[in-house]
Amino acid sequence: MAANGAEPWRVLVTRNFPEAGMSILREEPNLEVVIPDEPEASDAMPYDKMKAMLSEAPGYDALLCFLTDKIDPPLLDAAGSRLKTISTMSVGFNHMDVDAGKERGLTMGHTPDVLTNTVADFILGMTISTMRRIPAGVKVVKDDVWGKWAPLYMCGRDVHHATVGIMGLGRIGMAVAKRLMGFDCEILYSDAFRMDERAATVGATYVEFDDLLARSDIVIPLCPLTPETTGLFGADAFGKMKETAVLINCSRGEIVNQDALYDALTSGSIWAAGLDVTVPEPLPASDKLVALENCVIVPHMASATVACREDMARIAARNVVAAHRGEKLPHAVPGTTK
């Protein structure tokens, strides 16, 4: 019991959490933070363990989770009525059943904005790496099979002056488009809504999705994962893309049908792909996509800079603190503000 007599608020943090965020939780009076000990804290908490911990008396008022944690109705039921808020240290919240949380009166927070520029930088990096075959170049040097210079040795494709199709002109889409202006690219976008004024500031032109596929040299999905976008990039979409086109996916793996992508990459229906996200994650090295030279795969690291992850941790912690104080979450999941 705290000095003022109030029961401390119990917060379950499901795995190790940057000190930048931990210190904010620690400084908040009357908060009791529960976090697994190492080595367990170094990995995602298994779903069953999280469910068991949440259901144990005296329960938890807040859950601070990560994109590796599945938050579904059975888990929320196990947590019971003591749970008041969930804060995820990620911008994406497709791992949380937001409707189920709303039905139970929970507030929910995520970490937008602070990763926009970091992720946009990375998307440019993936685009250049894939178009210019940088990983293939690194590999021949490491494997000691650096071929003699020849006019077409290691040739890739230009990013400058390319036509780039961005599917989803949200915060990250805008930041990517802004960077691509510096490469003199023609920028097309498709989205559920037209946003001509906003798009004009980054020189982006609205086109229908099929048009975007047919005209783009580089296709970048930057839409959230929803039932409508699951498998959006399948055989049909690849069939509409140019044979010289490149797909860069740094959003969610489920947006791409990986079997269809493999077929498109091996049949020459598209030229290459760069993936920061896959299904599953981690993707085993035995996966057929890993063996393809024209598929650049990295381990979900677009927001992985120390500064960005620390900022995300601070926001995730501040969302918990706001809920504890009975304030509006500074970064509520859209549509969840009470």
Ligand SMILES: O=CC(=O)O
């Ligand atoms: O993928 C990363 C995030 O959602 O933060």
